[in-house]
Amino acid sequence: xTERLFTLAVWMSAALVAVVLVWVIGDLVRLGIPHLSLDFLxxxxxxxxxxxxxxxxxxxxxxxxxxxxxxxxPLGLMAAVWLAExxxxxxxxxxxxxxxxxxxxxxPSIVFGLFGNAFFSIYLGMGFSIxxxxxxxxxxxxxxxxxxxxxxxxxxxxxxxxxxxxxGMTRTAAIWHVLLPAASPAIAAGMVxxxxxxxxETAALIFTSGYVDRMPESLWDSGRSLxxxxxxxxxxxxxxxxxxxxxxxxLITLIVLFNMLAQWLSxxxxxxxxxx
Numbered sequence: 048x049t050e051r052l053f054t055l056a057v058w059m060s061a062a063l064v065a066v067v068l069v070w071v072i073g074d075l076v077r078l079g080i081p082h083l084s085l086d087f088l089x090x091x092x093x094x095x096x097x098x099x100x101x102x103x104x105x106x107x108x109x110x111x112x113x114x115x116x117x118x119x120x121p122l123g124l125m126a127a128v129w130l131a132e133x134x135x136x137x138x139x140x141x142x143x144x145x146x147x148x149x150x151x152x153x154x155p156s157i158v159f160g161l162f163g164n165a166f167f168s169i170y171l172g173m174g175f176s177i178x179x180x181x182x183x184x185x186x187x188x189x190x191x192x193x194x195x196x197x198x199x200x201x202x203x204x205x206x207x208x209x210x211x212x213x214x215g216m217t218r219t220a221a222i223w224h225v226l227l228p229a230a231s232p233a234i235a236a237g238m239v240x241x242x243x244x245x246x247x248e249t250a251a252l253i254f255t256s257g258y259v260d261r262m263p264e265s266l267w268d269s270g271r272s273l274x275x276x277x278x279x280x281x282x283x284x285x286x287x288x289x290x291x292x293x294x295x296x297x298l299i300t301l302i303v304l305f306n307m308l309a310q311w312l313s314x315x316x317x318x319x320x321x322x323x
Contacts, residue, residue, distance in 0.1 A: 072299065079296035082289050088297070092260050095284050096276065101294055103262040105301075107177060107270025108246070110263060111256060112305065114181025115188065115245045116238075123189050124234070127196035128222055145194070152190035159187045160251035168255055178266040180256025184248055188241035195240065199233020200226055238309040246302050249274045273298045 090100030126144075134141035163183030173179040203226055211221035227234070249272075257269035260276065271279075277294050280287030 075292060075296045075299065078289070078292035079294075082293035083296065087293060091262065092276075095287070096260070096280050096290055097284060097287050098290075101273065101276065101297065103260055104271050104273055104276045104294075105297070107256070107263050108273045108301070110177045110266065110270065111181045111184065111252070111272055112242065112245055114178055114266065115184040116242070118182055118185035119188050119192060119241065120238070122185075123192040123237070124196060124227075126189075126193045127200060128227075130193070130197045131200035132218075132222060132226070145197075148190040148194055152194070155250075156187060156248055157250040159183055160254035162186070163251060164254040173267070175255065175257035175259075175269040176267045177256055177263055177270045180252045180270070180272070181266075183251050183255045184245040187248065187251060188245055191244070192237040192241045195237030196230065196234050199230035199236075202233070203229045235310050239306045242305045242309055243302055246298065246305060247274050248272070249278050273301065 087100040088105065089102040091103055092101065093099035130141055130144065136142075160183065163179060163186070167173045167179040167182050168175060171179075173182075207225050207229055208221060211225045216224070252272050252275050256272060256275075258271055258275065258279070259269035260271045263270045273294055277291050277298065280291035280294065
């Protein structure tokens with residue numbers, strides 16, 4: 048009886064999560080689909096976003112995410128490799144870095160926004176720009192990405208390392224051709240979590256990338272992300288709810304596409320290292 052009750056509770060929990068997800072997405076589809084069109088996707092917003100489209104905002108969002116991933120992925124992957132392969136559990140510096148990462152993962156996004164504004168926008172002179180917003184988001188996703196990749200590398204059994212050593216591979220070659228491909232599911236999971244948080248971020252970008260809704264000409268221009276645009280339409284613009292629903296549907300679609308791309312790139316690139 049206990050086993051059956053536990054199994055029923057597990058299935059009911061999974062079903063509840065699925066129902067909530069379908070409810071949210073279904074509500075957005077119902078409210079947003081009537082407003083979606085090619086003109087909405089490519090045109091510039093008019094009348095404070097009530098009319099027109101989200102073309103410049105989509106471009107700004109993609110550029111911000113591009114800057115974020117370009118800055119965070121190499122740095123995060125190298126930090127994870129160092130923590131997993133070059134330190135021990137009792138290593139004082141490693142323990143301090145792990146504790147710092149865990150604390151940073153729980154820091155509210157508004158704090159990262161204030162830091163990004165003070166450091167990137169003011170101290171480094173980047174101002175309200177796509178570059179400033181992307182680098183701020185990179186700081187936000189690094190803790191989760193590093194810890195996820197570290198756990199994935201640590202989970203790779205020592206037989207992989209011993210096999211690489213038996214073949215005469217250097218430590219660098221073993222990490223690049225053996226350990227990273229073996230840990231690719233964890234790396235992909237870290238990328239998915241990071242992309243999801245960065246794409247849906249609002250508070251940090253208000254202080255760094257800004258509110259400007261025109262087409263950006265460079266990374267030094269201010270740019271409004273989709274999440275900020277949705278917030279502005281919902282909270283500050285009377286009559287902007289319909290456009291906000293359509294933009295939210297586009298944002299969810301964009302997150303799904305980014306996640307699928309991250310998974311595909313991880314499988315294609317990292318697994319190819321095994322046969323390289």
